[in-house]
Amino acid sequence: MRDRRAERREATRAEIVAAAWEVVGENGIGALSLRDVAERVGMRPPSLYEYFDSKNAIYDALFADGQRMLYDALTEDKDLDPLEQMRARTHDFIDFCVQNPARTQLLFVRTIPGFEPSPESYALAVRTLTAVNEAFADLGVDDPSAVDLYTAMISGLVNQQLANEPGGKRWVVLADEMLDMLLDHLRKTGRLTEGEP
Amino acid sequence: MRDRRAERREATRAEIVAAAWEVVGENGIGALSLRDVAERVGMRPPSLYEYFDSKNAIYDALFADGQRMLYDALTEDKDLDPLEQMRARTHDFIDFCVQNPARTQLLFVRTIPGFEPSPESYALAVRTLTAVNEAFADLGVDDPSAVDLYTAMISGLVNQQLANEPGGKRWVVLADEMLDMLLDHLRKTGRLTEGEP
DNA sequence: GTCTATATGTGGATAGAC
DNA sequence: GTCTATCCACATATAGAC
Numbered sequence: 001m002r003d004r005r006a007e008r009r010e011a012t013r014a015e016i017v018a019a020a021w022e023v024v025g026e027n028g029i030g031a032l033s034l035r036d037v038a039e040r041v042g043m044r045p046p047s048l049y050e051y052f053d054s055k056n057a058i059y060d061a062l063f064a065d066g067q068r069m070l071y072d073a074l075t076e077d078k079d080l081d082p083l084e085q086m087r088a089r090t091h092d093f094i095d096f097c098v099q100n101p102a103r104t105q106l107l108f109v110r111t112i113p114g115f116e117p118s119p120e121s122y123a124l125a126v127r128t129l130t131a132v133n134e135a136f137a138d139l140g141v142d143d144p145s146a147v148d149l150y151t152a153m154i155s156g157l158v159n160q161q162l163a164n165e166p167g168g169k170r171w172v173v174l175a176d177e178m179l180d181m182l183l184d185h186l187r188k189t190g191r192l193t194e195g196e197p
Numbered sequence: 198m199r200d201r202r203a204e205r206r207e208a209t210r211a212e213i214v215a216a217a218w219e220v221v222g223e224n225g226i227g228a229l230s231l232r233d234v235a236e237r238v239g240m241r242p243p244s245l246y247e248y249f250d251s252k253n254a255i256y257d258a259l260f261a262d263g264q265r266m267l268y269d270a271l272t273e274d275k276d277l278d279p280l281e282q283m284r285a286r287t288h289d290f291i292d293f294c295v296q297n298p299a300r301t302q303l304l305f306v307r308t309i310p311g312f313e314p315s316p317e318s319y320a321l322a323v324r325t326l327t328a329v330n331e332a333f334a335d336l337g338v339d340d341p342s343a344v345d346l347y348t349a350m351i352s353g354l355v356n357q358q359l360a361n362e363p364g365g366k367r368w369v370v371l372a373d374e375m376l377d378m379l380l381d382h383l384r385k386t387g388r389l390t391e392g393e394p
Numbered sequence: 395g396t397c398t399a400t401a402t403g404t405g406g407a408t409a410g411a412c
Numbered sequence: 413g414t415c416t417a418t419c420c421a422c423a424t425a426t427a428g429a430c
Contacts, residue, residue: 030227030309030310109302109360110359110360110363111302111306112227113224113225113227148367148368149374151357152350152356152357152371154353155353155356155357156348156349156350159305159306159349159352160348160349162307171349174349177346181346181382184381184382184385185381185382188381
């Protein structure tokens with residue numbers, strides 16, 4: 001039998017998380033305040049404690065929610081060959097990041113003093129990273145340091161874009177060139193053999 | 198004639214900045230509090246206002262100080278050819294960043310709600326970036342997007358290292374490979390002609 | 395120049411009434 | 413579950429003694 005009480009509670013938690021996304025979207029990830037969130041959901045601040053144990057628990061819910069959104073944003077397209085797949089997902093990732101700078105900071109930069117994602121939330125990040133590793137495996141690349149080069153290059157583009165020209169495209173447009181550069185390098189060093197030149 | 202009053206004042210300002218570095222070094226860049234700083238320099242919090250107009254003014258002094266440290270860390274070595282010069286400075290930069298994560302966040306990531314460096318402080322960042330552009334010009338590379346690729350790749354290594362494995366070397370050790378990859382790519386696309394293979 | 399004292403506003407968090 | 417009341421820490425700022 002359905003537990004209507006638990007369903008209601010989950011719905012309210014989701015409402016709070018949505019309100020928190022609004023707040024950090026407007027003021028930055030570091031400027032989340034319980035007052036702002038409470039006002040947006042029509043509660044008094046102490047009532048939030050019925051749903052989350054602390055402000056960091058809200059950050060953790062945002063982190064988990066953001067990781068889920070990222071995973072969903074990187075949808076597989078079975079019609080594409082592995083190389084085009086990689087290119088498409090790289091664009092998906094970059095779009096996801098520049099579309100919401102506060103979310104990107106929460107997911108990929110240690111920014112909030114005292115906040116560490118819980119093991120359950122972090123597991124969602126691992127799931128996505130595993131998918132990236134599999135995408136490289138599909139390309140025939142098994143060297144883990146190739147993936148480290150990739151994540152550094154792409155996250156570097158995003159970081160530079162957000163830090164120096166938020167809303168612009170100066171770094172983002174270099175994504176394809178960056179990817180080609182990496183693939184050439186992997187071919188040259190014998191870590192990638194299949195695919196076109 | 199020397200203005201002993203002004204000298205004393207500058208010395209105290211420097212003491213406050215040093216104390217602020219200690220605080221952010223221990224607690225993170227977002228956790229700077231005037232109480233902590235005041236206690237460390239043996240003052241009461243209100244007395245700090247004699248030297249800085251606001252907490253953000255202290256952040257600005259830290260930003261300027263950090264930019265000066267970075268500029269000094271990237272010392273030219275006239276004995277090296279441009280290519281070895283580039284490699285040496287890249288290592289200097291990476292060491293500078295991983296050595297003090299809080300400082301790196303302040304200088305290169307928009308992290309503190311409401312803080313923007315003053316024009317005077319930002320000019321110090323521009324000075325360093327100009328030096329990077331000149332280093333590429335010495336290599337014979339004039340395309341500005343080459344420098345954008347470079348800053349994205351190197352800052353990406355640093356960010357991944359600090360976010361995922363602070364204190365480790367997993368990404369940092371890829372610096373030379375990353376640089377070689379970029380130089381190969383610039384040769385291949387006709388933007389770099391001099392230098393060894 | 396530094397202090398004490400004081401004030402206002404903001405923010406996280408808890409106790410206890412309803 | 414939600415509220416009021418309250419507490420503590422902090423940023424910011426001012427007045428006035430020393």
